[in-house]
Amino acid sequence: MTTTGTRTDAVGRTGVWLVGARGSVATTAVAGCAAATGGLHPPTGMVTETAPFAFAGLPPLASLVFGGHDTAACPLPKRAETLTVAGVLPHGLASAVAAELRAADAEIRPGGPLPGDTRTEEELISCFAADLTDFRIRLELDRVVVINVASTEPASGGAGLPPSSLYAAAALRAGCPYVNFTPSTGLRHPALADTVAASGLPHAGRDGKTGQTLLRSVLAPMFLQRALTVRAWSGTNLLGGGDGAALADPAAAAAKNAGKERVLADVFGHAPEGEVHIDDVPALGEWKTAWDHIAFEGFLGSRMVLQTTWQGCDSALAAPLVLDLARLTARAHEAALFGPLADLAFYFKDPEGDAPAGLADQYARLVAFAARLGEAR
Secondary structure, eight states: OOOTTOOSSOOSOEEEEEETTTSHHHHHHHHHHHHHHTTSSOOTTOGGGSGGGTTSOOOOGGGEEEEEEESOOOOHHHHHHHHHHTTSSOTTHHHHTHHHHHHHHTTEEEOSOOTTOOOOHHHHHHHHHHHHHHHHHHTTOSEEEEEEOSOOOOOOOSSSOOHHHHHHHHHHHTTOOEEEOSSSOGGGSGGGHHHHHHHOOEEEESSBOOSHHHHHHHHHHHHHHTTOEEEEEEEEEEEOHHHHHHTTSHHHHHHHHHHHHHHHHHHHSSOOBOOEEEEEOGGGTTEEEEEEEEEEEOGGGOEEEEEEEEEEEHHHHHHHHHHHHHHHHHHHHHTTOOEEOGGGGGGBSSOSSSOOSSHHHHHHHHHHHHHHHHHTO
16 A cells, blocks of 8 residues: 655664553554554554655555553463454454464563562663663664553652653663653653763654643633633543553542643643542443533623534554654664654643644644655655
């Protein structure tokens, strides 16, 4: 299949190392990449496969090689079968891309720390970094991009580095660009600030924008630009699966909600009245429903309400974005860019660097970034 985002002069391969490599998002990304590469399904949802990115010099989908860390033992082919039953993957796809799933699963290494793990933080970081280096050298990869797609961890507040920061530190030590697609701490731990600054590596994050916040980043600028006063903005999320279970922890939910609320504060200059609630509903499985209730005021004090409902499969929404970010970050590394990639704010609830909050402005900046990457070839 011919895709607009594929460069024809590439001969190397790019590693994509997924933290949480046996989870729903990672499995969907690996299966989806294989399906798009093999012409089994179109790359729907992949922004990097649209015309503005055709000449950015991005690594082709066929050049991506997957591996990762995980504490789970369920192999990717079996996980893909489970996602098929759940309606995430189309029937027959798991069998059609079984070879690619097995190849990726063979490159997954044990994560940590596991219960009873006696290794120090330094030992864990060294072990994870060694896995990354081995992956790159053994498979003769041009570079490896590390992307955190693991379950949300509670907001960091205790002593020591949380798991997400251990993986992030390992990425820097191995010389790998890093993307945090989760609300977890990752590179933002204060103890890593000097290491990040000295790394000379591009990095992006935090918390992928796939549903409710995506819609907020469109609607909030609309109210501002039309000079309508938002009096209150409340939201509720119902979700199941691994995310639902993880976010049942109030501390993890607080980390998630911080990103959801940031877009409103950034657009309006203050946080409107209202909160976001997250409820774990196991019966929903891999699907989620998000409601927003927006109370606003118009001309002569007229009080009005806008309500929205978003229903979707988070893994299917997230996976193409993960593939986009892998390609864009790898190209940024190839172009010798370093530091926070604020131009990738389009993909995140809580983006790095100085970036606009509205989706339209973020998209314009992303397209301009793609053009600069093309010029740097």
